[in-house]
Amino acid sequence: MPYIPHTDEDVKSMLDTIGVDSIDDLFDEIPKDILAKNFDIPEGISEMEMMRLMSERAAADSNVSCFIGAGAYEHHIPAAVWDVVSRGEFLTAYTPYQAEASQGTLQVIYEYQTNMANLTAMDVSNASLYDGGSGMAEAALMAIRANRKSKSRKVLVPRTVNPLYRDTAHNIVNNQNIELVDVDFDKQGGNTTLESLKQYEGEDFAALIIAQPNFFGVLEEVNELTDWAHANGMLVIAVVNPTSLALLAPPGEWGEAGADIAIGEGQPLGVPLSSGGPYFGFICCKQKIVRQMPGRIIGRTVDMEGKEGFTLTLQAREQHIRRSKATSNICTNQGLVMTASTIYVALLGADGLSLVAENCHENTNQLSKLLTSIDGVETAFDRPVFHEQVIRLPASSASVLEKLAEARIQGGIDLSTYYPELENCVLFCATETKTNDDLVAYQKALASVLAS
Amino acid sequence: MLIYEKSQAGRRSISQAPLTSTKVSDIPEGLLRKKKAALAEVSEMQVVRHYTNLSRRNFSIDTQFYPLGSCTMKYNPRGAHKSAMIPGFLGRHPLAPESQSQGFLSCMYDLQEILKEVTGMKGVSLTPMAGAQGEFAGVAMIRAYHDSREDFERTEILIPSAAHGTNPATAVMCGYKVREIPVDKNGDVDLAALKEAVGPETAGLMMTNPSTCGVFERSIKEIASTVHDAGGLLYYDGANLNAILGKVCPGDMGFDVMHMNLHKTFATPHGGGGPGAGPIGVGDRLLPYMPTPIVGKDSVDGKDVYRWLDEKDIPQTIGRLSTYMGNAGVLLRAYYYARLLGREGMHRVAEYSTLNANYMMKRCENAGFELAYPGRRATHEFIITLSSQAKNLGVNAMDFAKRLLDYGYHAPTTYFPLLVPECWLIEPTETESPDELDGFVEAMIKIQKESEENAEMVKAAPYNQTVRRLDDVKAARELDLKWSPAQES
Numbered sequence: 001m002p003y004i005p006h007t008d009e010d011v012k013s014m015l016d017t018i019g020v021d022s023i024d025d026l027f028d029e030i031p032k033d034i035l036a037k038n039f040d041i042p043e044g045i046s047e048m049e050m051m052r053l054m055s056e057r058a059a060a061d062s063n064v065s066c067f068i069g070a071g072a073y074e075h076h077i078p079a080a081v082w083d084v085v086s087r088g089e090f091l092t093a094y095t096p097y098q099a100e101a102s103q104g105t106l107q108v109i110y111e112y113q114t115n116m117a118n119l120t121a122m123d124v125s126n127a128s129l130y131d132g133g134s135g136m137a138e139a140a141l142m143a144i145r146a147n148r149k150s151k152s153r154k155v156l157v158p159r160t161v162n163p164l165y166r167d168t169a170h171n172i173v174n175n176q177n178i179e180l181v182d183v184d185f186d187k188q189g190g191n192t193t194l195e196s197l198k199q200y201e202g203e204d205f206a207a208l209i210i211a212q213p214n215f216f217g218v219l220e221e222v223n224e225l226t227d228w229a230h231a232n233g234m235l236v237i238a239v240v241n242p243t244s245l246a247l248l249a250p251p252g253e254w255g256e257a258g259a260d261i262a263i264g265e266g267q268p269l270g271v272p273l274s275s276g277g278p279y280f281g282f283i284c285c286k287q288k289i290v291r292q293m294p295g296r297i298i299g300r301t302v303d304m305e306g307k308e309g310f311t312l313t314l315q316a317r318e319q320h321i322r323r324s325k326a327t328s329n330i331c332t333n334q335g336l337v338m339t340a341s342t343i344y345v346a347l348l349g350a351d352g353l354s355l356v357a358e359n360c361h362e363n364t365n366q367l368s369k370l371l372t373s374i375d376g377v378e379t380a381f382d383r384p385v386f387h388e389q390v391i392r393l394p395a396s397s398a399s400v401l402e403k404l405a406e407a408r409i410q411g412g413i414d415l416s417t418y419y420p421e422l423e424n425c426v427l428f429c430a431t432e433t434k435t436n437d438d439l440v441a442y443q444k445a446l447a448s449v450l451a452s
Numbered sequence: 453m454l455i456y457e458k459s460q461a462g463r464r465s466i467s468q469a470p471l472t473s474t475k476v477s478d479i480p481e482g483l484l485r486k487k488k489a490a491l492a493e494v495s496e497m498q499v500v501r502h503y504t505n506l507s508r509r510n511f512s513i514d515t516q517f518y519p520l521g522s523c524t525m526k527y528n529p530r531g532a533h534k535s536a537m538i539p540g541f542l543g544r545h546p547l548a549p550e551s552q553s554q555g556f557l558s559c560m561y562d563l564q565e566i567l568k569e570v571t572g573m574k575g576v577s578l579t580p581m582a583g584a585q586g587e588f589a590g591v592a593m594i595r596a597y598h599d600s601r602e603d604f605e606r607t608e609i610l611i612p613s614a615a616h617g618t619n620p621a622t623a624v625m626c627g628y629k630v631r632e633i634p635v636d637k638n639g640d641v642d643l644a645a646l647k648e649a650v651g652p653e654t655a656g657l658m659m660t661n662p663s664t665c666g667v668f669e670r671s672i673k674e675i676a677s678t679v680h681d682a683g684g685l686l687y688y689d690g691a692n693l694n695a696i697l698g699k700v701c702p703g704d705m706g707f708d709v710m711h712m713n714l715h716k717t718f719a720t721p722h723g724g725g726g727p728g729a730g731p732i733g734v735g736d737r738l739l740p741y742m743p744t745p746i747v748g749k750d751s752v753d754g755k756d757v758y759r760w761l762d763e764k765d766i767p768q769t770i771g772r773l774s775t776y777m778g779n780a781g782v783l784l785r786a787y788y789y790a791r792l793l794g795r796e797g798m799h800r801v802a803e804y805s806t807l808n809a810n811y812m813m814k815r816c817e818n819a820g821f822e823l824a825y826p827g828r829r830a831t832h833e834f835i836i837t838l839s840s841q842a843k844n845l846g847v848n849a850m851d852f853a854k855r856l857l858d859y860g861y862h863a864p865t866t867y868f869p870l871l872v873p874e875c876w877l878i879e880p881t882e883t884e885s886p887d888e889l890d891g892f893v894e895a896m897i898k899i900q901k902e903s904e905e906n907a908e909m910v911k912a913a914p915y916n917q918t919v920r921r922l923d924d925v926k927a928a929r930e931l932d933l934k935w936s937p938a939q940e941s
């Protein structure tokens with residue numbers, strides 16, 4: 001029997017101890033007419049057969065050259081990361097409720113919190129959320145709780161923020177009558193301008209969300225946007241790519257006072273693309289609003305002999321204590337994936353992370369040059385970018401991308417899916433994993449598709 | 453020792469990052485980082501050694517019996533982990549075209565079908581990323597259902613007092629008020645109180661069956677009709693699905709919507725607190741509102757072609773709840789497990805988890821421990837109460853739990869459900885052999901003896917862990933949530 005160790009002898013002697021004749025007798029409190037019938041599902045197969053089936057299916061999706069980013073990025077993951085993460089002691093432990101028997105997990109989370117707080121230049125981090133999109137929902141809810149000056153249940157969200165995040169966040173917060181209000185972007189720069197925010201001056205909003213880089217890869221003027229929001233009584237929620245933080249100003253240093261909450265998708269830090277998950281969302285904030293933070297938080301303390309140790313703390317915010325008055329219904333974090341990121345960050349350090357960021361940026365710039373050298377292909381926006389770029393094609397982006405895929409090149413995403421006004425536009429990135437040959441192959445394939 | 457305390461300026465794991473620097477010159481100065489982030493500077497070997505040694509400071513299923521009630525700590529097959537780590541699955545971008553995603557999509561489609569069949573529901577969406585998000589999706593669908601009928605009076609969700617804390621927290625996140633329904637002394641929902649509570653304000657009832665009291669809700673059909681007759685819908689919290697998998701389908705008990713904790717019932721690793729996966733199943737009434745994305749199957753020229761179903765296919769959907777497709781890799785692991793179990797294996801899950809729990813309960817009872825619900829069958833878990841030990845010996849449920857760690861067993865869930873004093877909720881799961889269960893009961897008997905002879909010793913446990921009992925009050929009062937360079941130097 002798969003994964004069940006009992007022999008017939010075991011079963012017999014256990015039933016004797018209990019004092020019943022059969023296993024079925026143990027279900028005698030359940031009304032007979034709701035007992036399950038036989039299932040119409042395949043018969044069980046062996047590990048060998050299943051491995052073969054999974055390998056064949058995985059192979060069907062392999063051997064592609066991927067230039068899609070849009071919030072999830074193909075980075076090199078050092079061999080040690082998943083080797084160590086896959087140790088059973090990390091893989092098969094539960095939430096560290098018994099602190100004395102979970103010091104490994106607890107210390108890793110404390111180090112993770114340190115990494116994220118120091119990368120974002122914020123005061124504190126929690127132990128992680130599910131992913132970037134749902135993390136933005138939690139950040140919006142947190143801002144509404146934390147902004148004592150505002151009575152508003154509205155948050156300003158520029159359209160340059162990842163549309164999948166906006167969609168996810170909307171679906172999560174709308175049940176509480178919270179409104180995410182769109183702010184349009186500058187068609188030339190692809191950024192959010194003070195101009196477009198002017199109309200909201202004097203109105204009550206709990207927060208302004210600022211993405212850096214934004215969904216188009218474009219760099220926002222984060223300092224002036226942050227100061228504008230604070231001057232208008234709003235908190236600032238930064239949405240950032242952790243790789244970019246090796247190079248770009250961290251949210252804690254934006255404008256005069258810094259962002260109040262910083263969130264983002266942790267996937268670039270050592271997590272495989274893996275069809276979108278499991279990833280992890282990170283959330284950091286200023287010390288003064290830490291009690292509004294959702295999810296688990298780990299603190300350093302001492303044991304009864306004065307020895308350093310780690311434990312879950314500020315649990316009075318959480319669902320298992322506060323029930324209907326909790327800051328969120330979140331129960332788990334993304335522990336294992338967060339552990340991978342902690343090992344990744346330790347391996348790379350600030351300097352290694354800079355090298356990754358620089359090389360991604362350079363590769364994207366190179367590819368951008370190669371692609372825009374093709375007749376009729378141009379960059380869509382004129383502002384500086386980080387490691388991602390939008391180009392406009394002289395043909396339908398959907399059909400061009402489809403033809404590129406036939407050549408096993410995933411050339412980016414069709415932006416008109418999310419922004420009807422960005423017809424024929426493609427968002428792409430080239431990370432550090434791409435060689436010059438890969439970039440040239442993309443250019444040649446695109447030239448040939450456009451020529452046909 | 454923290455990794456930062458092993459750091460030396462200028463040290464680095466050279467080969468793990470690109471070898472050459474390319475200076476960035478096209479980003480304005482004002483947008484650049486001025487000061488390098490304070491991260492560790494260590495070698496590859498230091499990293500591997502540091503985290504390998506940290507891992508050894510954990511209890512885990514791979515190293516210990518871990519009978520944490522309501523958490524279903526069963527064996528996590530290595531094959532499931534390995535198959536989800538096949539490069540083709542790891543490398544697939546979430547926004548890759550469908551034409552280059554048929555392998556992944558076919559696994560997801562198959563998993564949807566299997567979960568539908570074994571729960572007796574009409575539709576399954578895999579996207580919720582944890583049990584709590586599955587609950588959120590379920591209650592949001594209940595809301596969408598009432599809203600679509602312009603039934604805006606329904607502002608309350610009923611929740612039995614034994615429920616998991618996520619239930620009331622979820623109801624509030626979905627904009628509902630919570631009304632608690634008491635549980636009687638036998639562990640059943642108080643039917644009279646329920647009948648009094650339902651009415652035109654009832655949006656739905658959230659419940660776990662078997663409940664967190666470790667007993668099957670015998671009047672489930674009457675509960676279902678009471679709520680349905682009042683116009684409310686029934687939510688099944690799948691946290692305890694392991695107790696009934698293969699024996700009873702939530703769909704047949706009258707539930708309209710449910711979530712499954714794949715990290716419990718379908719054996720995917722808990723990972724020290726996640727990632728989980730909380731797919732939802734729905735009956736006919738909620739089919740139009742399922743969260744996207746869902747995988748659909750078309751037949752093109754006699755060949756199966758898989759594709760994403762989105763707003764165009766499900767116009768009334770409550771929408772996406774994750775950036776992409778939930779915890780896809782966890783879903784692959786659950787698919788592996790489901791295929792290895794197959795038709796016959798699925799029925800054995802409830803049978804053997806129930807056998808193990810009833811055996812352990814009997815042995816505990818025989819050893820003199822007090823059961824919270826004597827006379828009832830255990831389901832996949834059961835509760836003992838240590839209130840007489842607390843009263844007579846001064847050794848409470850937490851002291852007992854900490855001492856158990858010294859004997860190499862992870863403690864059961866303590867002080868939950870809240871309505872049983874000094875309680876332990878014990879869930880052995882079907883993957884443990886009777887020898888392991890016997891060993892656990894022997895340890896309990898020893899601790900009982902120790903408590904009678906030397907209570908002070910037990911109250912100061914544990915002794916052989918990497919730390920002694922921790923000061924939680926200090927942790928909350930003097931918040932220390934991160935290392936910083938200034939603080940240490």
